[in-house]
Amino acid sequence: MVQKYTSMAYASADDLVFGKAKFPVKAGLGLEIGAGYTTPEINYAPRPQAGKSKEKLIKEYERITTDSMQRMVQIGAPSVVLETEHVEQMTNNPSWGGEVAHAQKTIMEEYHDEYGIKCALRHTPGDIREDRDFLKLRGDKYDLLMESFEQIAQNGADLLSIESMGGKEVFDYSILRNDTAGILFGIGVLGSMDMEMIWSDIADIAKKNNVVAAGDTDCAQANTAMFIAGGLLDKNLAHTIAIVARAISAGRSLCAYEAGATGPGKDCGYENTIIKSISGVPIAQEGKSSTCAHSDVMGNLVMQACDLWSNESVEYHGEFGGTSVQCWGESLAYDCSLMNVALKTGKEKGLRDLFTLSDKYRDPQGYVLAYENAYRVGQAIVKDGTDNYLRTKNAAVECCTILDEGIASGKLRLTRFETKALAKVQADLAALPDNSDQFMSDCLTKYKEEVAVFRPENYGL
């Protein structure tokens, strides 16, 4: 049963703060996420040769888990979440994922029993629903994916997540062609439809196994836009277009919570502040302490409302200061310590504002995601909350309005190129229909013709 959000969880943007969510989530071994403290979430990837066999993979994850837990107790961290993003072998062979989860959880239980450290294990199967040429969102691959969720839920994973890919075939085509309608159709309509299907089933599996249906991220689309946009000097995509894609993605990723997920949302969902403002679920975020995985232009700002603080991913290997998971985990833990001190001393809103302000004017992406603006995007979404097309279009329009205001204030300085790209998006949005049936019909005609790999049957169309 999908229940769409039509109102905001918080009465005002100022209520959004790190470490506190309106609806905290209990998970794993003594952990409560969003209940007044932040927790590091350590992420990692096995070394390339570890994927050669199941035995090697399990051994690799045992090393990663032991190293991470050991460092957390060595520095006195009170809580930790470990996230295992599956390599494809682990999802395609569901028992592998289950055995890895079991091995990791066994080690975590030992640390919990001995030291009392609060901890939980998140597993994120890969979205394997495709063959070489096409997305294959329904059918055999879907069943295999759900079997993977069953196996990890039965064998130790406390938090279930995925970075689902619905709509990506149209999005990939559109983002490289500045095609606003295609970006909206790919993320806001097709992505949302797929999210509603997949998260209804993940929530059922979580409920059956007494674990948490955590949440999703629009990594496959909005993060692709963010990465193509890159740094200030990169010339691959206007940052104004990247943030419009991000605003749209909030309506799409919100579908997980409407279908039964409860949070914490996935770390790389930079749309999560918007989602928290609407839903009140706890969120994971990544930024300045995930530079091991990628660069962004809002490394402090995204801490503003996080409940879990993540390093996104790091290949497991040795560094001067220990293994990579130990080094990056330690950085996260000290970030969390600072936030937790702010929470204990009543200074959290001040620290939040410092995080936000340090990046708010760095880039249009950070400007729109600054919590008071993110809240406005949330309001635009819930205004037409029951219609996936209208609400994501609203988000895009509001995003453009916020940017216009920033430019007018003189504080947000954009290049002519970024301003021109923004004007084009606004004109494109203004030309779109107000009726979702019409938009669907127009887009089906256009993208069936233009995007060779687009298969409407993936969406039951």
Place this chain on the structure above:
Amino acid sequence: MLDLKKEDIDGILIRYNVSLEKEMTPDEAAEELYPKDELIYPIAKAIYEGEEDDVIDGLKAAIDAGKNPIALINDALMVGMGVVSQLYDEGIIFLPNVMMSADAMLDGIEYCKDQTDEVPEPKGTVVCHVAEGDVHDIGKNIVAALLRANGFDVVDLGRDCPVDEVIEAVEKEKPILVTGTALMTTTMYAFKEVNDKLLEKGIKVPFACGGGAVNQDFVSQYELGVYGEEAADAPKIAEFILASGDGIEKLREEFHKH
């Protein structure tokens, strides 16, 4: 919430892209680069603007006026695409402009080929693939488009491409360059297998790898590997091979930046 005064922001961050933005608009810069020939000019401009229909109209007019369709590929379409590539390299236009121009150019090439039995002189073939087990192909799609935009023939093996399929394609197509992209650490291991199997067969073709978790240290571990940090490096590597040969060490000296 707290806010900063406008005058305080520069002490905290600098948007270097704003302060360095060129005075000239992209359209003005392109105008300076178009060829002056009145039959070629509209084709080159239509390529820059990414307008397929205008490209075809321009080609029709040029052919009606006696221009050779195959010669128009190099003399008009590639010239127009050269304007686009130059502006992209100089940071004046962005990737979506290049993609749309490349689409228009490819339509133009097909049109020219349809007008004659002649076959254009190939510049060189590049085999592109995404590593086995990896389905993330937007990077490969950009690489392929940029190579085509620079006049190379691309054999696109798609995503999740088995190692043996890469080897077969290399044996058949005899490319000047093979490219491999991967997002994940576990799939990029397939690059080493491609390298080893090519060497087993005595094939020493440069193998340019990049994407996601791929880094220069990893690519340097196998004999044929050349690291490409950005998609835009692919045509530069291919051009370098045409100009200076396919020695791996020379390529690494040129393209390994770290």
